[in-house]
Amino acid sequence: MVADLRRCVGCQTCTAACKLTNATPPGIQWRRVLDIESGEYPDVRRTFVPVSCMHCGDPPCLGVCPTGATFKRDDGIVRIDPDVCIGCAYCAVACPYQQRHIVKRREFAYGAQATAAEDLRFEPRSVAVSTKCTFCSDRVDHAASPRLTPGIDPEVTPACVNSCIAGALHFGDRDDPDSNVSQLLAHSAHFRMHEELNTDPGFYYIVEDAP
Numbered sequence: 001m002v003a004d005l006r007r008c009v010g011c012q013t014c015t016a017a018c019k020l021t022n023a024t025p026p027g028i029q030w031r032r033v034l035d036i037e038s039g040e041y042p043d044v045r046r047t048f049v050p051v052s053c054m055h056c057g058d059p060p061c062l063g064v065c066p067t068g069a070t071f072k073r074d075d076g077i078v079r080i081d082p083d084v085c086i087g088c089a090y091c092a093v094a095c096p097y098q099q100r101h102i103v104k105r106r107e108f109a110y111g112a113q114a115t116a117a118e119d120l121r122f123e124p125r126s127v128a129v130s131t132k133c134t135f136c137s138d139r140v141d142h143a144a145s146p147r148l149t150p151g152i153d154p155e156v157t158p159a160c161v162n163s164c165i166a167g168a169l170h171f172g173d174r175d176d177p178d179s180n181v182s183q184l185l186a187h188s189a190h191f192r193m194h195e196e197l198n199t200d201p202g203f204y205y206i207v208e209d210a211p
Contacts, residue, residue: 001135001158002181002190003050004206007168010035010048017163018052021136023121025107030099030133031160049205050160050169053078053099053133054193057200061091061100069130075173076202077137085129092130096194097201100130135171136160151180174202186210 010033018024018031034049055078062070062078069085072078080091092100106127108114114122136158143149143156150156151172161169172181181204189208192201 001052001055001161001202002170002172002184002204002206004168004170004184004188005047005049006206006208007166008033008048008050009166009168010046011165013163013165014050014160014169017159018133021159022134023118023123024101024131025103026109027107028101028103028131030101030131051097051099051193052160052203053135054097054199054201054203055133055135056202058198060094060096060197060199064090064094066090073137075140077135077140078132079134079137080130080132082125082129082131087128087130089130096197096199099132101132102128102130104128174204 012033015029015031015033019029022030024030031050031052034051036047036049037044038047039045055076057076059070059072059078062072066088067084067086069081070078070091071081087102089102092102106122108118139156139158140150148156151161151170154162158171161171170181170184172179174181176182184206185204187210188206189210190204190206192204195201
């Protein structure tokens with residue numbers, strides 16, 4: 001995934017789209033947008049930075065999982081098997097990006113009763129286990145059959161990318177030099193969070209055109 005920080009306006013639409021799509025419980029946001037202020041008056045600047053699971057090439061969460069619940073797919077997406085996870089939270093401690101979440105009991109947005117939408121989208125297996133952004137891998141998995149391209153065709157693209165009103169979010173295959181994300185990165189100056197940790201994050205941030 002690529003976020004163009006020159007275009008992000010901090011609207012939080014991606015956050016709302018993620019919450020709606022994945023029915024995360026109150027207080028749990030798999031996708032957030034940080035609002036960072038830099039500089040000194042009168043030269044002050046705001047930068048909006050979308051964050052989620054980085055789907056690392058060498059994820060620290062994977063190595064500490066005692067049951068093998070955390071695994072990395074062939075396409076690089078890091079997933080959690082809720083039937084194997086025991087909710088020990090080792091992965092939450094190991095993640096340098098603070099992108100693991102555990103809810104010990106079912107909670108509702110409004111009081112003690114679930115809304116119709118919460119009942120419809122409730123997944124019992126998501127309680128008392130670790131959860132996180134999946135890059136909407138259930139959508140990505142539909143790409144092969146009808147020959148659709150993730151990041152290009154909305155049907156097989158993460159909800160956050162589809163919802164971005166500023167066109168700041170992009171998704172694709174970084175191992176394909178001709179893909180949309182590879183072309184973006186080839187022509188821009190970019191960084192990844194905490195690259196010094198050698199986790200090989202799969203989330204890139206564009207800051208300006210390539211020199």
